[in-house]
Amino acid sequence: ETGVTQSPTHLIKTRGQQVTLRCSSQSGHNTVSWYQQALGQGPQFIFQYYREEENGRGNFPPRFSGLQFPNYSSELNVNALELDDSALYLCASSLGGVLSSYEQYFGPGTRLTVT
Amino acid sequence: DQQVKQNSPSLSVQEGRISILNCDYTNSMFDYFLWYKKYPAEGPTFLISISSIKDKNEDGRFTVFLNKSAKHLSLHIVPSQPGDSAVYFCAASARGGAQKLVFGQGTRLTINP
DSSP states (O other): OOOOEEEOSEEEEOTTOOEEEEEEOOTTOOEEEEEEEOTTSOOEEEEEEETTEEEEEOSOOTTEEEEEOTTSOEEEEEOSOOGGGOEEEEEEEEOOSTTOOSOOEEOOOEEEEEO | OOSEEOOOSEEEEETTSOEEEEEEEOOTTEEEEEEEEEOTTSOOEEEEEEETTOSEEEETTEEEEEETTTTEEEEEESSOOGGGOEEEEEEEEESSSSOOOEEOOOEEEEEEO
């Protein structure tokens, strides 16, 4: 069974730029959630995708957007980067639908630094 | 508005003793609770969970207790081992809509030999 993978591991961007982060979900999982973890805080929910549709969104502005692909992998896009976007971005996969489960399984994260 | 709170930023316990990590929540709609463990440079790892219809769930050295009336849950680790040193996050989820997890701020557990 393949776990959740994320790329890249680290990224440095300049304020105003755009970034794309990638995630491959655990095999058998059809739901992907993205979280932002600032230093010293718990992860904050950004949004969730189920069967390629956005299934819920946290308190993040529209410049945070995402995609889920037919193989259930996912992308997180952030436009017009701000210094406060510097954080660890975590992807988590889970099983949604009729056999849904609350447990989410996380990837190692992408550390984004905005300068 | 912090719906899930872990009021102890850090906890230090001697190897072999019991570690007790606490978590409080405010949202009555939460019906499922989870504990995650996080090592540096890794993502959170799922440890144990409990449904709101139960008050206790055990898995090996880990036991989670839920007190719904007090909106409080705790994670007990017995006996504590050096490999348990990590940051522990409490998370909660509510039925319906996106199964988003709402996390506490985390407690750093250090197990001393």
